Amino acid sequence: MIALIGLVAGVVLGFVLHPGVPLWLQPYLPIAIVAALDAMFGGLRARLDGIFDDKVFVVSFLSNTIIAALIVFFGDQLGVGSQLSTGVVVVLGIRIFSNVAAIRRKLFQA
Amino acid sequence: MSLLADLMSGSGLDPGYEETAARRAATGERESRPGRVTRLLAATLLLGLLGAVAVVQVRRGAPVAERQRDALIGQIHQRTGETDALQRQADGLRRQTEALRRSALARGDAGQSARQDLDRAAGVAAQVPVSGSGTVVTVDDAHAAHGSQDQQDGRIYDQDLQRLVNGLWASGATAIGINGQRMTATTAIRSAGDAILVDYRPLSPPYAVSALGGSGLGRSFAGSPAGRAFRTLEATFGIRYDIRQEDSVRLPAAPALPLRYARTVTPK
Numbered sequence: 027m028i029a030l031i032g033l034v035a036g037v038v039l040g041f042v043l044h045p046g047v048p049l050w051l052q053p054y055l056p057i058a059i060v061a062a063l064d065a066m067f068g069g070l071r072a073r074l075d076g077i078f079d080d081k082v083f084v085v086s087f088l089s090n091t092i093i094a095a096l097i098v099f100f101g102d103q104l105g106v107g108s109q110l111s112t113g114v115v116v117v118l119g120i121r122i123f124s125n126v127a128a129i130r131r132k133l134f135q136a
Numbered sequence: 137m138s139l140l141a142d143l144m145s146g147s148g149l150d151p152g153y154e155e156t157a158a159r160r161a162a163t164g165e166r167e168s169r170p171g172r173v174t175r176l177l178a179a180t181l182l183l184g185l186l187g188a189v190a191v192v193q194v195r196r197g198a199p200v201a202e203r204q205r206d207a208l209i210g211q212i213h214q215r216t217g218e219t220d221a222l223q224r225q226a227d228g229l230r231r232q233t234e235a236l237r238r239s240a241l242a243r244g245d246a247g248q249s250a251r252q253d254l255d256r257a258a259g260v261a262a263q264v265p266v267s268g269s270g271t272v273v274t275v276d277d278a279h280a281a282h283g284s285q286d287q288q289d290g291r292i293y294d295q296d297l298q299r300l301v302n303g304l305w306a307s308g309a310t311a312i313g314i315n316g317q318r319m320t321a322t323t324a325i326r327s328a329g330d331a332i333l334v335d336y337r338p339l340s341p342p343y344a345v346s347a348l349g350g351s352g353l354g355r356s357f358a359g360s361p362a363g364r365a366f367r368t369l370e371a372t373f374g375i376r377y378d379i380r381q382e383d384s385v386r387l388p389a390a391p392a393l394p395l396r397y398a399r400t401v402t403p404k
Contacts (some may be wrong), residue, residue, distance in 0.1 A: 032177040077157035124221020
């Protein structure tokens with residue numbers, strides 16, 4: 027419930043305030059969001075498993091986004107930015123899918 | 137930990153929650169509720185903010201690209217207008233020199249015959265506007281090819297226009313223009329990207345090729361190899377191709393040809 031309130035409030039804030047993203051941060055925003063989605067679905071799954079822990083959630087969320095952005099940043103510096111972002115998206119995508127599959131099994135028993 | 141192995145076994149990919157739950161069960165400790173609520177609220181707020189910002193960012197990016205495109209198109213129009221103005225200026229100056237030359241040559245027999253030679257040469261070099269009866273051949277991309285990038289069949293290419301123009305010359309045309317642009321013996325028909333350039337100016341379809349050469353020109357072109365080739369293209373790809381006989385075809389003069397080999401004589 028609290029999580030949902032926070033999420034909605036964040037989205038509303040984002041649309042109302044229109045915060046500008048500095049140019050140097052823009053390439054890392056999409057990958058950070060994919061990482062954040064991964065943390066979100068991980069948290070949702072843990073919640074359904076009854077083992078949700080807010081500390082783990084916050085730490086995994088922050089570390090996921092920062093590390094994903096960092097990987098892409100280093101990739102850009104080394105000239106393999108697009109390949110590394112593909113790698114990050116693939117790994118996170120697999121995790122998101124498996125988490126969503128677990129959530130689905132919990133909710134629908136299917 | 138191997139990602140694929142974890143994936144196949146179906147176990148949790150993020151063991152953090154399980155470990156914490158086990159530790160909590162072992163020690164029985166639990167933090168205060170307000171602290172947990174704030175932490176969770178802050179994290180989810182950040183998450184939502186991140187997503188919303190990304191959406192806004194993408195939305196904002198699209199008009200920027202559109203604006204740049206508009207600016208480029210505006211520049212193209214502006215430069216084309218400038219070229220047109222310069223061309224008009226050049227035409228006016230050319231008319232002046234022409235008149236001056238005529239009046240200079242009007243004295244004496246040698247001058248008269250030189251003037252006749254010049255007139256003949258100017259006609260052949262497409263340096264004077266002409267009009268008369270002739271033929272207008274209109275070709276256009278097939279309807280399916282309009283506006284689509286990947287549908288390459290049924291498009292008119294520069295080679296097609298080259299073949300058409302050469303076919304008309306071969307059928308006895310005395311002067312040719314495409315969409316109001318006069319062709320000389322050295323006018324280039326090229327393509328740049330999707331556009332066809334005639335004399336380095338872009339054309340837009342349909343392409344109307346007007347040719348002067350009497351009333352029989354249309355028939356003799358239709359029977360020529362080029363005409364038959366276009367008939368085949370029309371049947372195969374559905375391009376537009378029609379030949380129309382016109383009593384009065386008017387063609388402007390071509391832009392002045394640069395002198396490549398002739399040198400001005402320095403008076404001694």
